Amino acid sequence: MCLQKMTCKRLLLLCSAILMCFFQANAVALETRVNQWGMTFVKIPAGSFYMGLDDFASALMEVPEPKENELKDELPRHNIKISDDFYMAQTEVTQQQWLSVMENRPGPEKFWNQDNWKNLPVVSVNWFMAERFVEEINKLDKQYRYRLPSEVEWEYVARAGSNELRPVSIDVLEDYAWFIHNSGDVQQPVASRKPNAYGVYDMLGNVWEWVDDWYAPDAYEKYTARNSKGPDTGLSKVRRGGSYHCPVHLIRPGYRAANKPGVAYEVTGFRLIAETR
Secondary structure, three states, rough: HHHHHHHHHHHHHHHHHHHHHHHHHHHHOOOOOEEEOOOEEEEEEOEEEEEOOOHHHHHHHHOOOOOOOHHHHOOOOOOEEEEEOOEEEOOOOEEEHHHHHHHHOOOHHHHHHHOOHHHOOOOOOOHHHHHHHHHHHHHHHOEEEEOOOHHHHHHHHHHHHOOOOOOHHHHHHHHHOOOOOOOOOOOOOOOOOOOOOOOOOOEEEEOOEEEEEOOOOOHHOOOOOOOOOOOOOOOOOOOEOOOOOOOOHHOOOOOEEOOOOOOOOOEEOOOEEEEOO
């Protein structure tokens, strides 16, 4: 009996050790940077991906009442090479982080009066305000230099290695993104859904995110694998990702929206990239 117990115990220990080794081998080790405001930046590895729509018909079928030229600004699909690693913010800039840097509270008071106000993404900031935040935080931080992501960088992170319409099945999308189906039509605290394969939260849903690029409907026609710089000028700036207020057809890595840079929206915020000085 004692021998049997010892044998069973050894087998259990062996199985536990094997399982632990398995999980450790398959765990995604995130390389991160954390600044003095508690912003965490995740290392995104260099690589290549296909930007734009592959299955145009499927994407168009999701649109309730498609208009002429709907989604055509996501064509043609093209290969993009990301030559260097970079560090993307794990979450959108929060109200607490904005307040700490800018010492003001943009947008409606209702967003600042909630119990969880510190962890809500800052919104009602236009593109110029986001740029002023970048300027101010760059004055204060001597270790890192910050900027808005380019449209290419943003989509690369949002796709997280996937070339499908979405990096996860639409059946489980609500586990990863806040949109009209599950948000109650209110913004939610950052990082309260699952992260994507890169360990980044809320790339889809919760709030739209300004990126650096000017918008052009034919921008993709001019991109090459090694030259994906956006237009030098324009009337509108690109915002990506959709929001808590959006229907599901807007919650895609490839969906492009744009608005005048001087206009602020209650559904739009931003996130940063951090570079070593």
